[in-house]
Amino acid sequence: MKTIYSSLRIKSILHFAVIAAMLFGYTLQGFAQTAAGTPIRNTASATYGDGSGPADEFSTVSNEVTVTVARVAGLTITPDAGSGPAVVPGQTGVTMDFTVTNTGNFDDNVVFLASGGSINAGAGATVTAAVVDPTGTPVDIFGNAADVSYPLNRGASVTVRVTLSISAAATPGSIQVFLGDESTNSPTFDNVAAGASPSANEVRTVSTGALNGAREARGDRTLTVENDAQIRAELTAPAGPVALGSDITYSARACNTGARPLDPVDPDGAGPIPAAVYIVAPIPAGTELTNTASLPAGTYYTTSPLSTAPFSATWTATPPGTLSSVTRILLPVSSAAIAAGGACSSSVTFDVTITTNNANTPIYEIVDGFGNNSIGSTITDQSGDTVANKGDGNANFDEPLSGGTASPTQGFQLPTLLTQVFDVLNGPDGAANAVGPTDNNDDFTNKSVNTGIAGVAPGGVTTAPSNQVVYTNSLQNTGNADDTFRLTYVPGSSSLPAGSTVEIFDGSSWVNVTNGTAFVDVSVPFGTALVDYDVRVTLPGGVTVLTGYDAVIRATSQNDNTKSNDTIDRLYTGFVRLDKAVVVSGGIAAGGTSDTDVLPGSTLTYTVAYTNISTAAAGGNVGLTAVNLVITEDGNAAPNNWGATTTRVAGQEFDYLGSTGTTPGTGTVNVVSPTAYTDTIPSLAPGAVGRFVFTRSIN
Known part of the structure; x- marks a missing residue:
């Protein structure tokens, strides 16, 4: 069938x-x-x-x-997982091409979203331009605020060129840039049925008669972000300690730890300073520039204040006549580019002389390094750490100190310790540098008690139960750094009688230091003129009058206990001594003596020698000068009786200088009455002697 x-x-x-x-x-x-x-x-x-x-x-x-044949749409975007150029942070004008192809069997239109919406550059990059057919008839799909429907014959392709700027903060790695956002049909992500509604960054065909509907596709390229030139300024500073007045030698260089060469920078544009990689070194506080002849050729100098940025300063190739006015030096370390990967310039050295007299604070230094990266941007770094490209471009000593809290934009100042010398002067109030009879360890302050001595003749003892006097002494820090001085009483060098006490005021209370081991500490910063302290000396009753008793006070450096200085607080039990003598002229009985067997009619010449027994003061020592000394002779004041038994010899009343001779003294003799005299001496210096002489005739 x-x-x-x-x-x-x-x-x-x-x-x-x-x-x-x-x-x-x-x-x-x-x-x-x-x-x-x-x-x-x-x-x-x-x-x-x-x-x-x-x-x-x-x-x-x-x-x-x-x-x-039916209408069948198709779309591809290549490359997929393509590569892009190697870029560096801050680079602009980075371009990449995508190929968009109509793989359908009829002429179609491809839609690019408005304002570059079909492009996704992700983090680290910014789209600055995008055109279709950049070498033919360009169509802007970035600056256009509306979607762009671009006709594309079947089988035809067109280039889409995207231009990017790389963020200055971009870190080494990769940046993936997409044209389209299709996420299926890996690995090509092409010719995918478009969604019912547009997606965020799509690229699609637009024909509505296609048997398979509109199509989408995606392409992508990956940029490699690598480090640009990375400058690192390196400074070598001696740790010290270095003596005041000596020189400090610094060494500096610039290294490039980046992936591209470090290029020279032109500090002044069209000015005379040539392009090079530079180190800018500010002159540290407490120093001044020296040894300029040893600086490298091409060094420049400025006196502009440190508040002025280095490349805005006024530079000269000739050092000024006064080097103390130089605030910075500009040191060329390489006239050629420094290769990538850790290469370094040669080192340059420069010297400064220490001018400060304060060793408390180290000398701190920091330098700036300057160069250009591969995109022609000037980059800078500050010394003191291992991080490249970290500097604010103006090393002006506001940066953190070494060992302190790091700054995100600055390096660290490196210290050079100064040799500290400790010493002390201890002396009378306002005269810590006083020198005594021998040296500055026996300078003194003389004072006297004023109770318990009235009516007590030489050789007698005080009648008051005790006597107390307060002294003010002065300390001076003669070292070059802050110090603390320990104040003690030195019994072995003193002459206070048993039962005496010595106290030092600690700022809130009196501390008994009589035993020689108790102490009071006084801090005296460097540069402080004088620091005063008080000492209280108490004598017991019954001590010999007209005697000086020494209390030796020692100040010892607590930074260097081999450095100390003594001063004496000397307490007198009265300091003007009166010695009476008489000379009999005629009328001495046979076999008699001048003071016991005188005859009526004889003359008696009385001499009152007055002596300031305190130590003579000079060189800042504090002595005891008697003022308004009034010597009274009253023949009728008990136990005197010469007023009734003798008669004044008129014109025979004198005041003389010294223990002998007839040189007139400064005293004024006044005949108060036929039986009374006064001799008034305005001033009697330590160690000075005078005499009041008057004559009487025995009735």
Whole structure:
């Protein structure tokens, strides 16, 4: 039995087969596709015979079967997982190309979202431009505020060029840039059915007549971010200690730890300073520049204040006549680029002289390094740490000190310790540098008690139960650093009688230091003129009058206990001594003496020698000067009786200087009455002697 197929059924089968073949062929993107709307015709022919012989041959043809190629859309974007150029932070004008291809079988339009919305650069990069067909008739798809529908013939391709700026904060790594956002059909992410609604960064076809609908695709490239030139300023500063007045030698250089060369920088543009990699060194406080002849050729100098940024300062190639006015020096360390990967310039050295007299604070130094990176930007770093490109471009000593809290934008100041010398002067109030009879360890302050001595002749003892006097002494820090001085009483060098006490005021109370081991500490910062302290000396009763008693007070450095200085607080039990003598002229009985066997009519010449027994003071010592000394002679005041037994010899009353001689003194003798005299001496210096002389005739 034969099966007879109708021509209509055959036509349908052929039509389906053609469409299926086209769709299958579309998925194989490397095959060219027949244009949509192309009719495909098929007519079969045949020959046959009836068996009667060669002449009996027949021919026939079939009916024509015609199919039309459907519209099938297709879209690809390449590359996929492509690479891009190596870039550095801050680089601009970075371009990358994508190829967009219409792989459908008819001319179609490709839509790019408004304002570059089809491009996703991710973190670290910013799109600055995007055009279709950059070398032909460019179409801006970044600056256009509306979607761009770009016509693309079947099988045709067009370039999309994306321009990027790399963030200055970008870190080494990679930045992936996408054109389109399709996420299926890996690894090509091409020719995927478009969603019902647009996605955030899509690229799609637009024809509504395609048998398979609109299509989407995605391409991507990855940029490699590498370190640009990375400058690191290195400073070598001696640790010290270094003596005041000596020189400090510093060494500095610039290194490049980045992946691209460190290029020279031009500090003044079109000015005379040549391009180079530079170290800028400010002159540390407490020093001044020296040894300029040893500086490298091409060094520049400025007197501009440190508040002025280095490249805004006024520079000169000649050092000024007064080097103390130099605030910075500009040191070329390399006239050529410094290679990447840790290469360093040669080191340069510079010297400063220490001018400060204060060794408390180290000398601190920090330098700036300057150069250009591969994109022509000036980069800078400050010394003191290991982090490159970390500096504020103006080393002006506001940076943290070494060992302090790190700054995100600055380096560290490096210290050079100064040699500290400790010493002390201890002396009278306001005269810590006083020098005594021998040296500055026996300078003194003399004072006297004023009770318990009245009416007590030389050799007698005080009548008051005790006597107390307060002294003010002065300390001076003559070292070059802060110090604390320990105040003690030195019994072995003193002459206070038993039962005496010595106290030192500690600022709130009196501390008894009589035992020689108790103490009071006084802090005296460097540069302090004088620091006063008080000492209280108490004598017991019954001590010999007209005697000086020494209390030796010692100040000892607590930074260097070999440094000390003594001063004496000397307490007198009265300090003006009166010594009476008489000379008898005539009338001495035979076998008698001048003071016991005088005859009536004889003359008596009385001499009162007055002496300031205190130590003479000079060189800052504090002495005892008697003022308004009044010597009274009253012949009728008990136990005197010479007023009734003698008569004044007129004109024989004198005041003399010294223990002998007749040189007039400064005293004024007044005859108060026939039986009374006064001698008034305005001032009697320590160690000075005078005499009051008057004559009487025995009745």
